[in-house]
Amino acid sequence: MKAQALHGHLDALLLAVLEQGALHGYAIIEALRARSDGNLDLPTGTIYPALRRLERAGHVASTWSTVSGRERRTYQLTDSGRRALAGERAGWREFQTTVGRFLDPGSPPAPA
Amino acid sequence: MKAQALHGHLDALLLAVLEQGALHGYAIIEALRARSDGNLDLPTGTIYPALRRLERAGHVASTWSTVSGRERRTYQLTDSGRRALAGERAGWREFQTTVGRFLDPGSPPAPA
DNA sequence: GTTCGACAAGTAGCGTAGCTACGCATGAAG
DNA sequence: CTTCATGCGTAGCTACGCTACTTGTCGAAC
Numbered sequence: 430m431k432a433q434a435l436h437g438h439l440d441a442l443l444l445a446v447l448e449q450g451a452l453h454g455y456a457i458i459e460a461l462r463a464r465s466d467g468n469l470d471l472p473t474g475t476i477y478p479a480l481r482r483l484e485r486a487g488h489v490a491s492t493w494s495t496v497s498g499r500e501r502r503t504y505q506l507t508d509s510g511r512r513a514l515a516g517e518r519a520g521w522r523e524f525q526t527t528v529g530r531f532l533d534p535g536s537p538p539a540p541a
Numbered sequence: 542m543k544a545q546a547l548h549g550h551l552d553a554l555l556l557a558v559l560e561q562g563a564l565h566g567y568a569i570i571e572a573l574r575a576r577s578d579g580n581l582d583l584p585t586g587t588i589y590p591a592l593r594r595l596e597r598a599g600h601v602a603s604t605w606s607t608v609s610g611r612e613r614r615t616y617q618l619t620d621s622g623r624r625a626l627a628g629e630r631a632g633w634r635e636f637q638t639t640v641g642r643f644l645d646p647g648s649p650p651a652p653a
Numbered sequence: 654g655t656t657c658g659a660c661a662a663g664t665a666g667c668g669t670a671g672c673t674a675c676g677c678a679t680g681a682a683g
Numbered sequence: 684c685t686t687c688a689t690g691c692g693t694a695g696c697t698a699c700g701c702t703a704c705t706t707g708t709c710g711a712a713c
Contacts, residue, residue: 434548434549434550434632434636435640435699435700436546436548436549436669436670436671436698436699436700437546437548437698437699438546438640438644439699439700441640441643441644442640442643442644445643445644446643453661453662454661454662454663455660455661455662456661464642464643465639465642465643468635468639469639471700471701472700472701472702472703473661473662473663474663474664474665474700474701474702474703474704475699475700475701477662477663477664478663478664478699478700479699479700481663482699496661497708497709498707498708498709499660499661499662499707499708499709500661500662500707500708501660501661501662502661502662517644518644518646520546521640521641521644521645523580524546525637525641527577527580527581528547528550528553528554528633529633529637530576530577531553531554531557531558531576531577532550532553532554532557532629532630532633533633534630547670547671548669548670548671548698548699548700549669549670551670551671565690565691566690566691566692567689567690567691568690583671583672584671584672584673584674585690585691585692586671586672586673586674586675586692586693586694587670587671587672589691589692589693590670590671590692590693591670591671593692594670608690609679609680610678610679610680611678611679611680611689611690611691612678612679612690612691613689613690613691614690614691
């Protein structure tokens, strides 16, 4: 799928995958790919800056760990992040119904 | 609602409103506002460039008319536009289910 | 024993596309 | 006569995801 359509929804997705448990960056990418049946195959240049944005915003916290010689930075949701996720979900619902009113068939304009 | 979330879906919305009949730019803005209960209040600087993009792409055609001294440019959907709209609808459906899998409650991860 | 590919993190620079803030013109209202 | 709604349009900004690249370890292949 055209990934640029994600604009503005990526943060919500990241928070959502972290909701189920802490993951490191690479694993987040794989989780997104897995849970979307391969539809979301996001490059590191998209994920890592987004994670740092979320960390600056206080929505996630990161801890370094070394696993078999490899450094990995594991991210976990903060309370603030959990609240942000709730807001994102509400926003998504609103966005979905608003756009859906134009693009979903069945209830177009005047429902007369 | 945060309008920047529209990214990538605006063309689809414009095609959708024009699907029900030709409108001029200003009327399109009002139609979007009306059909979205005021959630979509898009500035002219968003709409006009988008319409010209769609026209360059051949998805809409425009005709000038003068109404009580005021020039207005009326846009109508072309066949190509109708096809594009169908594609946009399909894309929207895919986007919706993909993102929804993360943000809609009820069917989160392992559906075991 | 060197090379290659998966894992893991990261940055610089680009492009797209919507938004802000304008400018211009007409007609009606006050 | 000034203000506001209608109506079109553009220049420049900004946000943000993407491309392409670098660095580094480890295990497997050759």
